[in-house]
Amino acid sequence: MKYYCRHCDKHWTYRIKTCIFCGNATQELVETEHSVIGYTQVHVPSKGHEDVPYFAYLLQDSDGNKMIKKSFNQYQIGELMPLEGIQKHHKEKIGIVGSGLLGFGIAEHLLRFDYPTIIKTRSEANVKKLFAKMNERLLRSSTPDQAQIPLSNLAVSAGYEDLEACDIIIEAAPEDIEIKKGIFEVLSETCGKKTIFATNTSSLSIDKLSKSCDRPQQFIGMHFFNPVSRMDLVEVVLGQHTSSATKAEIVRLSVAIQKKPIIVKNTPGFIVNRLLMPQINEAVALLENEVASKEDIDSAVKLGLNHPMGPLALADLIGIDTCVLILETLCNDLSCQYYKPNKLLYDMIKEGELGQKTGKGFYTYP
């Protein structure tokens, strides 16, 4: 953001519309290319920048305007630096398939970083509702630090044809391999040849899913966590055929929206769920065997393992049905009974106690 008064030759890096020296209107300068003129590798963490080391770059454009830019990537002095996350132009167009908790959250996060975003939802009736909901969300969380986030970057559609021109599709449909496969079959026909297909699956095999599309090299896992705005991790999951260009593109997008991408080869449950789901299952076993109360099990994990949430409360947040689906996948794909969901989980599903979304899981949610 650069404003300039050509009468007085004064520059501002704030939204200044009138020059205080001469009273004339200022003009906004469009940022051109920036090259690196200095950098420091920062090893000391601070609130908001806990993840170290990172680089703080001193950049300068051809007019001598400078800016500071944080990045985890290394650039050399003299190199041009791409400014994703700052520049409003040339952002990839991103399609989100699915308007559930995660799909909506990913879309909201992308809008905050000025990405043109299309949500594909199942019914026409949803279109208006989703617009209104997004408007409310963006307004509610706008802090003085953030400029107002335009809703103009959002499109919502009930048809696949609007996804044709997207650069990247992030599929966030229900965790059912047949549903997902169906979606990628349609997308293969609708989307341009260059479009990357990313799936937000939390446990399904990237390689199995990629068989349903016409471009396995451009197929990849991009696993976000709920709530997207607060969870910094993205699991980037590589299938057998995923190309390095596709991987680089998804890593770059993750960093540009201030997420921390980690790379994992296709494996059941990837990293997070492979570690988490057995823990939830064990917690359920402890509860089933009446070893301890649900509150005490959760307190033990919170205070003894320093997790922000206990496993039973977390299972409620994720959804009991989703937990069972992931556990079953782990059980089948790893051919190991250790991952078999405990009986209590099936009982809860039978009773419709699916967690926060139904108002009752291990805990009740008014």
Next chain:
Amino acid sequence: MYVSGIARTKFGTLAADLPELAYDAMCRALEDGRKSISDINAIFVSSFLCGPLNRQLHLNSVVASLLPGIHIPIIRIESACASSSAAFNQALCSLNAFDTVMVVGAEKMTSSNSLDQTAAIAMASDRSLDQQEGLNFPAGFALVAQQYMRKYKTSHEILEQISFINHENANSNPLAHFFHKRVTMDMIKNSPMIASPLNLFDCSPISDGAAAIVLSREKRTVRDVRVVSAQFATDSISIAQRTDLTSFEATKIAARKAYDQAHIRPKVIDALELHDCFTISELIALEDLGFCSKGEAAKLVREGSILNGGALPVNTDGGLIGSGHPIGATGLAQIFEIVTQLREEAGSRQLERVHTGMTHNIGGTGGSAAVTILSRC
């Protein structure tokens, strides 16, 4: 205008809280100046981080609570690391209306965790241009250091020497953060990287502490020291808003005005307390204050000019690096040292033939700067 009373607490990790620190410094400054609290017409209080780190604002009223029934005007002034110099300048201005005023600077930093401390100190830089891009305080000066080292072909070795000298000076100042800790060249060279190219010992420590000064319109005792000139200047807050990173415009302007006001040239200065929040800022200050030309400060250091006994003794108390940097008290601590030297009360670190001294205190990465010249009457 005269400095009549001075005091500072020990700097370092202290048990006292913010009000206790301020109270201690005020009591002892009054005692040093043979004044009673009822002689004081107004108080200027400075603290940089009492809001974010101590969850305490309205500090002027806290000071009023320390002085029950006094009800005089008390005002808090903040200008990042130059807070107490800004308060000192305002106090001087107020002597048009008052006879005797007090300035007190206090900071309580060590009770917070380092994530909060680093983020809070970064508040001296621009919120959106710097802080949100991860430019914490060491990182800002690391960029400055890198630009300086590239422009003047300087190696990190000269910064190590500056660190060594300041830490060594602190060993003869019982109130210094590093009084008891001997820092060897080996420790400096092997200290961990903070923000390249700056290592741990390139940085001033996080300290608690307070300092206070009593200012009078008239000279009353032989121990009074004259404020020959005091100047305060500002500049844009972010280094991204500057043309040259290897020099601080605010320092240059404040120094030029201070010399003009005092009708002296730099060579007259016998003792200098300069703002070495990081080693690199010592090099830049020596140049900006006119003690050598641009790019020549390393030579002054190498030749030993800045040592006690050299032509221009610098930071005899250990500077920010050795004495400590309780941010809101730092500028007053610098004046404390110069006044102590001018009164010839500096004990084992006393300089010979000191007539005129200078302090230099900057806020943030040079967004504000104060230069003060003091002399024996």
